[in-house]
Structures are given as C-alpha cells and as structure tokens.
Amino acid sequence: MRWTVLGCHSPYPAPGGATLGYLLEADQKRILIDCGSGVLAQLAKMMPIHELDAVFLSHLHHDHISDFFVLQYALLVASNQQKRKRPLPVWAPAEPAHWYAKLSYQNLIDKRPIGTESVSIGKLTFSFHRTDHAIPCYAIRISDGKKTILYGADAGPKTDWLAMGRKPDLFVCEATYLHQELPAHPIGHLSAKQAAEAGVALQAKRLLLTHLYPERDPEPLGEEAQAVFPGPCQVSRIGMQIDV
Ligand SMILES: [Zn+2]
Secondary structure, eight states: OEEEEEEOBSSSOOTTOOBSEEEEEETTEEEEEEEOTTHHHHHHHHSOGGGOOEEEOSOOOHHHHTTHHHHHHHHHHHHHTTSOOSOEEEEEOOOSHHHHHTTOOTTSEEEEEOOSSOEEETTEEEEEEEOSSSSOOEEEEEEOSSOEEEEOOSOOTTOOGGGGOSOOSEEEEEOOBOGGGOOSSOOSOOBHHHHHHHHHHHTOSOEEEEOBOTTSOSHHHHHHHHTTOOSOEEEOOTTOEEEO
C-alpha cells in the first residue's frame, strides 16, 4: 500500500499547502481519504481526479471536506465528457445530517454512511472506530490482508486507540499542539507527545504526524514525538509518500 500526503494543515492551509487529505494506492485502486482545502490541486498532480475509485471522509468538519464539493464538479465535467460512467462511492458519517445531505450531487455520488460494519474494496478492508471529537469522527483502519494503516483522523485524549487493534504498520496521527500548549480543557485534539504515546500503546511500527498548524515550525513536533516513540517518526509534508 502506498500512502501519499496531499494535505496536512489545519485549520487552514499554509501558503501553497492544503488541509487534510491522503491518497491510498493499493490493489490497483486509488482511494482518497479526506478532502480538505487545496487537496484537489495536489491530487491532480498525481492522477486525473475523475479516475478515483472511492472516497472516505473521516468526519464532516470543513478542513476535511471543503474540496469535496469541488470534486463534485470534476465528476460532473467527466460525466458530461463520457470519461466517467459510474457514480463515485463515498463513505462518510451520517452526522451532522445537514452536511451529510450536501455530499450527494445529482447521480454522481454513491453515498453510504460510515458505521460499525467494515467495507471491502477488492482485497482492501476498511474498518471504522469513533474518536474523541466534537462531532462524530472515525479513525479508519485499512488492511490489505498483510499490512495495516491506521488513520487516526481528528482525535482527542479520550480516544480508545486499543479498541482499534494493535501493531499497525503505519499510524497516522494528529499532532495539533506541542504538549506545553495543550488547552486546559482538551477539545478533541492531541499534542505530538500524546500522539507518540498512542503510537507506543498501539505498538505501531511507524508514526506519521499530521493536522499541523500552518504557522508552526514542524520540527519541534517531530522532536517531541520522537522522544517518546521508539520507531521511525515523521512529520507530514505535502507530497510525502510512504510504502507500507
Ligand atoms: Zn475536526
């Protein structure tokens, strides 16, 4: 499986950057995980947008979905040009309902709610686990039968990571704060140190930090996490590819 960072900033992009989005290439499928602001411009460097096989949206906050509405237009154009003849399968939480309703667009989207049941696409299995966040948000565990990627989405410190299965080959976890900056009342996000601690508890083989404040130097985040996490630990940058 190949994991490409298309966007890693939050809550708005850095200059030339993008908020959250990742391309998963595996089993001859190309699947978009989250679709934040600026993600489509990065995706278009990799492939024709209309050739996507599926989309998963971890939750319906704008920094994870804003470009999804522009993706709908790319599908419309491709459909009019006979380049795409089938709806795009999209999985997303059904809440908040007014945002879930907006994910449909003519007959171009085959929309399905994320729930407790796992989803199979070819040899790939996607399973979903609620995180500690302000609205329903799901971590996504992806397996090709041999290796696993755990995408932690947005997740606060009450997230039950161990319910998601141990030893992911790659754990993609948010690092919104340096630990000393954590707000007194956590609001569904983690520090780099907490991300590393979750990685240790999960016995993750590799850690990738994401959900980065665009005006922060990313280096101290990596150093804070690497002081706790014993394995390879990287801070996301757009275009980074990890083969699992
Ligand atoms: Zn969020």
